[in-house]
Amino acid sequence: MAFNINEIRKDFPILRRKINGHPLIYFDNAATTQKPQQVIDSIVEYYQNYNANIHRGVHSLSQEATDAYEIARKKIQKHFNIEKDYEVIFTSGTTHGINLVANGFTSLLNKGDEIIVSAMEHHSNIVPWQMLAEKTGAELKVIPMSEEGTLVLSEYKKLLSKRTKLVFVNHISNALGTINPIREITQLAHDAGAAVLIDGAQACSHIKPDLQELNVDFYVTSAHKMCGPTGVGILYGKEKWLNKLPPYQGGGEMIKEVTFANTTYADLPHKFEAGTPNICGGIAYGTAIDYLNTIGFDEIATYEAGLLDYATVELLKIEGLRIYGTGPHKTSVVSFNIEGIHPYDIGTIVDKMGIAVRTGHHCAQPIMEFYRIPGTVRASLTFYNTREEIDIFIQALRKAKAMLT
Incomplete structure (x- = not known):
């Protein structure tokens, strides 16, 4: 239009x-975007007309809620150009997604490994990695920034080595508005054999990231920064990485079979979606994406x-x-x-x-x-x-x- x-x-x-x-x-x-009437209406409609828990019921309301929730996952997949719908993990927001990945890498890093973060990160993309370094003995290194508020890529190249395992950078700085060159940052990391996580919280209301083109390994964002509700977001992860990471939380939905002797875990995405999710939030997130794409x-x-x-x-x-x-x-x-x-x-x-x-x-x-x-x-x-x-x-x-x- x-x-x-x-x-x-x-x-x-x-x-x-x-x-x-x-x-x-x-x-x-x-900090957060305001919500259009279309998103507000979708929240009201859910609670008025088909509020039910998902994935577990044979009754009509549960099936309607499940369908709406999974349709929203498909909308998110299409919007971000994600190859497989099960690479979309619903979270409570960007911070949850970062912590999920950081927790998973606790078992994948060793003392002497190196992880890299940029100097212009939100605390949510600093503190979890500091905690990871403390637990594993990995060393945290920092990409410096210039006076104009851009990352010094020449110094980033010097930081990369065969010991580098992970790189974390925001797509857009929440404090400065700087748009970082994610494709170049990712390619350099991959050339060194490292995985990349991008904090997209500030980016997704302004641009439409093509995650296959960017070729990142993980991407996290929140609905409330793109005209959706609070308390819901997504973690995108390449299938190979999501399969390597252990579950973040135990509980219902994320299991395949449970006995007192042993538990086996569900396939993606449910492996990382323990408990009753923010069903209404996920559905409204899909509505928000529809709204932004209409504009x-x-x-x-x-x-x-x-x-x-x-x-x-x-x-x-x-x-x-x-x-x-x-x-x-x-x-x-x-x-x-x-x-x-x-x-x-x-x-x-x-x-x-x-x-x-x-x-x-x-x-x-x-x-x-x-x-x-x-x-x-x-x-x-x-x-x-x-x-x-x-x-x-x-x-x-x-x-x-x-x-x-």
Whole structure:
């Protein structure tokens, strides 16, 4: 369909809210995106009409719920261009997926092995690997970043060796908006014999990753960052790797046969889906993917690039403002500070004017330490935001600056 911002905004009921007497301007999309009515309706429909547990019942409601849930898995498979539907593992979100893989590699790594993470990761893609290194004796190495907020690939190449077993990088930095060169990073890792996990939480609302083209071994993301509900996400893993990893949790659904003498595990994907899943969330995730594809990711990317360019130009007109993350490949995230003003104070004042931005270290403290700052103001824009909202935001920032200096 043709990109019509006015019609798109009508799909999001929360955008009609007022905050502190002002129309809501929601610039915190990197934390979570708002939900269109279509997704909200799918949640209501499930609980009103066919709420039941899945995979286990012969009655009609269970079969309807099972069909809807597995249809959602197929939608996700198609969207990400995943070869086999059982390579899609439903999780509670990105963090769950990362921890599942980290736990599995506890039995696959040895002392002296090396694992590599980048300097611009979210804590969720740092801490599990630190824990893995502590358990196994593997050494954690870090790809450095440049002043403009890009990874230094020449140094990454030096870190790779025959001892490298795993590489972990985010597709897009949540704190800076930098889009990392995943295909190149993956190919270099594979040339060294290492597997690759990509944190796609920040990427999937902006771009449509082709996981076969990227050739990654694992990819994790969350529904709530792409207009779906919280509490659900996916882990993609190549079949050969998922078969190598032991189950993450024991319980119902993930078993084939259980006796007190021995238990055998179910085939993929159920081996990693113990217990009753977030059925409604999985179904609504499929609805969210349908919604975004109806708008079109090429259209979304073009529109958001325009917002990013406009916001960048207007923000830099404010004296003393510095943007962090100025690499050539970015998504619509602007992280900045105004000289002499704490980001928390700016965030508090603009909230009084109905504008939601994120302040702090954005669960990326190593980035803030690199720049020697306590945090930033982060305005993260998406396809339902407008230039008019950016103009109001600029006015609010100027007012905040006048009040605080």
